[in-house]
Amino acid sequence: MTVVGQMLETYPKDLGGVDRQKLQECIEACLECTQACTACADACLSEDMVAELTTCIRTNLDCADVCSTTGRVLSRHTGYDANLTRSVLEACAAACKACGDECAQHAEMHEHCRNCAESCRRCEAACRELISALG
Amino acid sequence: MTVVGQMLETYPKDLGGVDRQKLQECIEACLECTQACTACADACLSEDMVAELTTCIRTNLDCADVCSTTGRVLSRHTGYDANLTRSVLEACAAACKACGDECAQHAEMHEHCRNCAESCRRCEAACRELISALG
């Protein structure tokens, strides 16, 4: 089991009715996407054609920040607030959609953008799955 | 002029049509609220009655993270994406509303909660002002 799974399993109270499996997948997708976007921004910065990648870098940086915050909010269960969780997940899905679309445009030329686009797609899907599960 | 104002003034391109004054106020409110919530969570942790403040601490931590990310997203103008900005601002207003409401319940007993609630109210209002200005 991953550490994310272990931490969910050892939380001392119940998880407020949230689907544990979907929650775990979404936290893990947020962590992965935070790092992929941080790394992709930096890889774009090292490309000779950086001037054509400035929108990609900016979207990467936003997506990294939003995914990082979402992973943190989802890692807290005390005083659970479904309304706030949903609102943060909506912002995260929007950030991942924007970044996934932007990176996908550079995916044939830059492998880091291809990898990053895939992480964004996974994270967007995980956020939408969890939103649905919140009811 | 504050440094936030100076940085907005020296941005080399236009700001995508966003109201500069409202943008500056919202960035400054996000910075202030990030710190107030981080400090309030820690002050609650040092109260003898911490067991009655756990929901407040959790909401403080979420609000600090969301405000921090919002302040970063709003500090970027390259490749501006109104949809993402609006989505992040909605999540920030929701986090500030939740934290402001929670802290307000402890405001008579704990001055740090009163100060923090006021920062949350200011930040929520600044987010809603900016959402309206985005059109």
Next chain:
Amino acid sequence: MTVVGQMLETYPKDLGGVDRQKLQECIEACLECTQACTACADACLSEDMVAELTTCIRTNLDCADVCSTTGRVLSRHTGYDANLTRSVLEACAAACKACGDECAQHAEMHEHCRNCAESCRRCEAACRELISALG
């Protein structure tokens, strides 16, 4: 291969002479520890004996923030600065040591503290390994 590994492999320039395997392990340990500490702070907050865990929560929050920043700094290779990398790794090792020691004191009573202490130990070791590899 993990996405961290994929992003390292697809970085378009060389990594400034840093050991790629140790770098990958350290980034992954930072991500894991950020999440474990965030979750452990929240799990402590939900324990009936929260009043005895306030130092643990505070140390968790610091460690989460320092590990998150370290994982980001290590994910950037453009304009590599060995001095800054080392300084950030030293702070991360110190945060992981402090949090690992604190959580270890509660490990018999709280499984989340035991899991978190193990993540802190791994991350501290990975930071020290990478500091050594920097020469």
Next chain:
Amino acid sequence: MTVVGQMLETYPKDLGGVDRQKLQECIEACLECTQACTACADACLSEDMVAELTTCIRTNLDCADVCSTTGRVLSRHTGYDANLTRSVLEACAAACKACGDECAQHAEMHEHCRNCAESCRRCEAACRELISALG
């Protein structure tokens, strides 16, 4: 009084012997520098000569992350750990030194780099003042 000052004043326990004035100045410098560096990275990204500013952008991003974490660590006083505080302040001074030096090289050409360099200098000085005050 600023909200940072209000939050320090309403902390319910003592501050572990740390000089309150220097602590407040350092927290405020960290907040200002976090935002200035985030905005400077984005302003550099929008310059036509972005290809010559990639090291500046990278250093900005590191400095923003390190200052953000330092501001958070300094905003917590529960279970104060002088060793960890010092280690984080050392990393912050190093990040501000690196970023201030880099931005200063572009200060004549780019006003945002000049403003950002000044924020970095102030934050580096505030960190060193506080390190000295820790004894």
